[in-house]
Amino acid sequence: MALSKLQRRTRIKKRIRKNITGTTETPRLSVFRSNKEIYAQVINDLDGKTLAAASSLGDKSTKGISKIEQATLIGKKIAEAATAAGVSEVVFDRNGYLYHGRVKALAEAARENGLKF
Numbered sequence: 760m761a762l763s764k765l766q767r768r769t770r771i772k773k774r775i776r777k778n779i780t781g782t783t784e785t786p787r788l789s790v791f792r793s794n795k796e797i798y799a800q801v802i803n804d805l806d807g808k809t810l811a812a813a814s815s816l817g818d819k820s821t822k823g824i825s826k827i828e829q830a831t832l833i834g835k836k837i838a839e840a841a842t843a844a845g846v847s848e849v850v851f852d853r854n855g856y857l858y859h860g861r862v863k864a865l866a867e868a869a870r871e872n873g874l875k876f
Contacts, residue, residue: 772855834868
């Protein structure tokens with residue numbers, strides 16, 4: 760029996776998270792994308808705390824532009840928020856999504872704005 764899209768992503772997500780954990784020195788940059796919005800969080804898994812977050816939800820600067828441009832803008836904002844929280848290096852958690860399109864745009868924008876991963 761074939762897996763649904765959500766089951767497939769959950770399986771990939773578990774496989775990725777088996778090897779990736781956010782520590783105090785290198786927190787995890789987690790990406791979630793819905794059909795309309797994109798979200799990013801910098802998470803310390805040892806303490807269970809979110810250090811920085813950015814999303815296109817309710818952000819007036821992301822209205823009226825393409826989803827790729829939204830992801831680029833959110834990548835820039837998460838890099839600025841992480842730097843303000845004292846984080847310069849992260850491990851990237853693509854959350855079961857393929858590394859292309861919006862996920863790739865967010866990651867590249869975060870790299871360009873000072874995050875290392």
